[in-house]
Amino acid sequence: MPIYEYRAKDQKKACEHCLGSFEATQRMNDAPLCTCPVCGGPVVRVISQFSVSAVPSTRSLLSDKSIKRHGFTKLVNEGDGKFRKI
Numbered sequence: 001m002p003i004y005e006y007r008a009k010d011q012k013k014a015c016e017h018c019l020g021s022f023e024a025t026q027r028m029n030d031a032p033l034c035t036c037p038v039c040g041g042p043v044v045r046v047i048s049q050f051s052v053s054a055v056p057s058t059r060s061l062l063s064d065k066s067i068k069r070h071g072f073t074k075l076v077n078e079g080d081g082k083f084r085k086i
């Protein structure tokens with residue numbers, strides 16, 4: 001499950017838990033937290049550089065090179081029921 005980083009929106013109202021930043025493990029389709037689980041104060045999600053750059057784009061995953069490296073063969077439909085291996 002991905003880990004998200006949050007920090008207090010308003011440092012003056014923050015508790016010890018959310019004053020700096022804290023991490024929360026959430027499922028991909030969970031709504032992002034908007035309040036601190038400890039004090040209930042407003043929090044914002046911090047988009048960390050690491051998790052953004054660590055996710056390869058779908059385009060590069062499905063490139064011909066990547067497909068070959070993972071042992072898959074790409075077939076291109078040439079029409080008339082013929083397929084060409086790449």
Ligand SMILES: [Zn+2]
Nearest residue numbers: 015018036039
């Ligand atoms: Zn808090």
